[in-house]
Amino acid sequence: MSIKASREAVACALLSCGYRINRAWKFCARDERTPSATIFNDGMIHDFGDGFHGDLADFLEQFKNMQKGEALKEARRLLGLPITMNFSDYEKPIEKKSGFISEEFITAFEVERKGNFNRYLELLDQAMPALTRPQQKIIAQKYNIGYSKQADRLIMPIRDEEGRCVTLWKYNKYPKSYVDKDGKEVKPSKVTFTKGRERVPFNLVDLKKYRKDMNGWVFLCEGEKDTLNALGRGYRAVTLGGAGERIAEKDLHLFEGLKIVIVYDHDEAGHIGVNGYINTHGEYKTGVLDQLQKVVKEVKVWDWELLVLQEQLELYKGYDFTDWLCTKAIQGEYIQKENV
DSSP states (O other): OOOOHHHHHHHHHHTTOOOOOOOOOOSSSSSSSSEEEEEHHHEEEEEEETTTEEOOHHHHHHSOOOOOOHHHHHHHHHHHHHOOOOGSOOOOOOOOOSSSSSSHHHHHHHHHHHHHHHHHHHHHHHOTTTTTTTHHHHHHHTTTHHHTTTTEEEEEEEETTOOOOOEEEESSSOOOOOEEETEEOOOOOOOETTTTOOOBBBBBHHHHHHTTTTSSSSEEEEEOOOOOOOHHHTOOEEOOOTTOOOOGGGGGGGGGGGGEEEOOOOOOHHHHHHHHHEEETOOOEOOOOHHHHHHHHHEOOOOHHHHHHHHHOOOOOTOHHHHHHHHHHHHHHOOOOOOO
């Protein structure tokens, strides 16, 4: 049975444990630059980084390596502390930058790619393991994927439906750790975005083109990596950018009347992203499936468990569409995309 507590009480408890909670109720549960954990209105904690979802006692058990009884006792103690939140003492939200990133700025990363081509190819292999080198080249050129030597990451513009660059996707599967000002070792996230800019779904320009054939299936992938691999293998694909993202009201019309296959990762975060969840007050929190059912012609959810039976897959936590595409490439098989 979950411990019921207010969002403020849970935030104060975590603050007393040394976590920094920002004004959006997000925090870093692990060593990471970008907060992946959030405190919901009902006091439950969800970490989109590894799929954790639970109350404060569950959190202490998993992230502080406490025994269940010890975690429960400590959670009750922490939640009994006075609520003295003063967000002015903590991280303030970044003011979102307006305007768009210039094409000249993007071109600079393409130039840097040419000067560091071997490293660039290594990172392409990390990002698009399901594709052959010629397929990688086509995708890299079409989506203007460059390279930053300073960040040691692939750099890809994320554009709005009019083709204007809103932010940059930055990818390195194995980023190097560094020591912060407090002497702690920090392992950066595989994926980062331009600081202080709004996020938009990836491949909105193509999504508009997909509407010319309303009978073809469009794959809604969990992230940009899966989308790039799907595109390279000939699928029509887009992504909202993560399991925790939802379709903005202003973008819903782009999905109207389409046939969508939702293919999220095989883990708790993917399940919640698709289906939503019911909080401790019995309230339903919308998943992307609910959003799409209201506007699309037809929607299906990729069934990992069925594929286990059909293809003898060996699933593990976090198994994703790219992993499946790699398996099919090894087997020399290609799914008939019209027969989803």
